[in-house]
Amino acid sequence: MGLLRSVVLAGGGTGGHIYPLLAFADAVRRHFPDVRITTLGSPKGMENELIPPAGYDLRVIPAFQLPRSVNLNLLRTPDRMYKSSHAAGKILDEVQADVVVGFGGYVSVPAYLAAWRRELPIVIHEVNVPPGVANRMGMKFTKNVAVGFPNQPQAAESLKDARVVGVPLRTALTHLDRAALRPQALYQFGLRPDLPVLFVSGGSSGARTINLAVAAAAKRLAHAGIQVLHVQGGRNDPFEVPADLPVPYVVIPYLSDMQLGYAAADLMLCRGGAITVAETTALGVPAVYVPYPHSNQEQKRNALPVVESGGGMLVDNAELTPEWIEQHIIPLARDRQRLAMMGAAASRYGRRDGDEALLEFVLEAVAKTR
Ligand SMILES: CC(=O)N[C@H]1[C@@H](OP(=O)(O)OP(=O)(O)OC[C@H]2O[C@@H](n3ccc(=O)[nH]c3=O)[C@H](O)[C@@H]2O)O[C@H](CO)[C@@H](O)[C@@H]1O
Numbered sequence: 300m301g302l303l304r305s306v307v308l309a310g311g312g313t314g315g316h317i318y319p320l321l322a323f324a325d326a327v328r329r330h331f332p333d334v335r336i337t338t339l340g341s342p343k344g345m346e347n348e349l350i351p352p353a354g355y356d357l358r359v360i361p362a363f364q365l366p367r368s369v370n371l372n373l374l375r376t377p378d379r380m381y382k383s384s385h386a387a388g389k390i391l392d393e394v395q396a397d398v399v400v401g402f403g404g405y406v407s408v409p410a411y412l413a414a415w416r417r418e419l420p421i422v423i424h425e426v427n428v429p430p431g432v433a434n435r436m437g438m439k440f441t442k443n444v445a446v447g448f449p450n451q452p453q454a455a456e457s458l459k460d461a462r463v464v465g466v467p468l469r470t471a472l473t474h475l476d477r478a479a480l481r482p483q484a485l486y487q488f489g490l491r492p493d494l495p496v497l498f499v500s501g502g503s504s505g506a507r508t509i510n511l512a513v514a515a516a517a518k519r520l521a522h523a524g525i526q527v528l529h530v531q532g533g534r535n536d537p538f539e540v541p542a543d544l545p546v547p548y549v550v551i552p553y554l555s556d557m558q559l560g561y562a563a564a565d566l567m568l569c570r571g572g573a574i575t576v577a578e579t580t581a582l583g584v585p586a587v588y589v590p591y592p593h594s595n596q597e598q599k600r601n602a603l604p605v606v607e608s609g610g611g612m613l614v615d616n617a618e619l620t621p622e623w624i625e626q627h628i629i630p631l632a633r634d635r636q637r638l639a640m641m642g643a644a645a646s647r648y649g650r651r652d653g654d655e656a657l658l659e660f661v662l663e664a665v666a667k668t669r
Pocket residue numbers: 313314315316318426427500501502503504505530532533552553554555556557570571572573574575576578591594597598601
């Protein structure tokens with residue numbers, strides 16, 4: 300492809316920024332195997348655990364903290380921001396970048412700034428409402444903004460002209476046939492094929508409230524014949540589960556092969572992180588969403604359209620108790636017909652082609668600047 304020789308992808312912090320970046324990198328590699336792909340990350344983010352094993356070049360640039368609001372004066376202060384954007388710029392020059400694609404997270408800001416100084420095209424991919432601080436800063440430098448969900452352009456003024464492309468998802472997920480993989484997934488986790496499986500995940504960092512509430516409901520779930528596959532989350536404290544349960548309750552610290560979890564699941568209990576919502580809906584997994592309460596209603600906004608279209612349920616963090624689980628999750632997990640209807644509704648909302656649609660948008664942005 301003549302237009303594109305080298306792309307730089309910036310994004311970091313939690314899985315929510317990194318997995319879409321990786322899925323997009325895979326799409327670039329699939330279509331343009333000769334294009335150089337470089338990723339920019341921060342020293343302590345999960346990118347250090349997730350990007351190198353995926354086989355991509357990760358360059359780490361000095362970290363700095365952004366304020367919670369967008370403040371352009373920050374970009375003029377010649378201290379840590381200057382150091383970070385100088386480091387980003389050196390990498391852009393070294394790899395002769397044609398375009399910078401940013402997925403959010405603090406590390407994106409110096410990349411946007413360095414690209415703007417070099418008059419390189421910048422593309423921003425945003426999945427949240429309101430958009431994250433880093434991407435809002437990036438929007439000062441480019442109009443090439445893509446979003447993950449159809450409700451975003453109406454929900455935020457800064458996204459009103461954005462292109463809806465969906466969320467790039469890992470190919471292990473976009474190619475997933477849940478029913479076909481289910482026997483292998485159940486076998487691998489030591490789960491029984493004759494009982495429903497509740498798949499619990501609090502997002503890439505885990506969710507303490509969810510972990511403790513489900514663990515406290517372990518006996519009630521087991522006695523109702525519901526198996527639990529519980530992913531603790533990368534940066535969360537361990538919790539206790541009774542040892543003598545009559546049906547399996549499997550705890551996993553972190554699941555790299557999420558396709559196995561989704562294949563095993565009859566029902567999911569999760570936070571409302573944007574990528575999680577993109578995945579449950581793309582795969583038609585019925586879910587009970589427990590939005591993270593301290594993120595500006597962002598996660599509630601992610602889950603609400605799915606719930607309104609019949610693809611899931613919503614419960615406040617403070618209401619998720621063992622009693623609530625007994626009253627609402629146990630009957631739902633045993634109701635195959637209702638689960639099937641919810642799963643079908645979820646998949647009508649979801650899409651699997653976000654990686655391809657974002658690539659098309661990036662190619663248009665590059666072509667426009669030539
Ligand atoms: C508390 C917080 O601020 N969370 C934000 C963060 O969530 P977080 O980083 O948790 O991101 P998401 O819930 O959107 O996505 C989690 C990703 O991690 C993967 N995964 C998770 C657990 C596991 O064991 N293995 C695994 O691979 C999931 O498959 C998914 O791809 O980024 C999202 C996207 O910007 C935001 O919408 C969330 O509000």
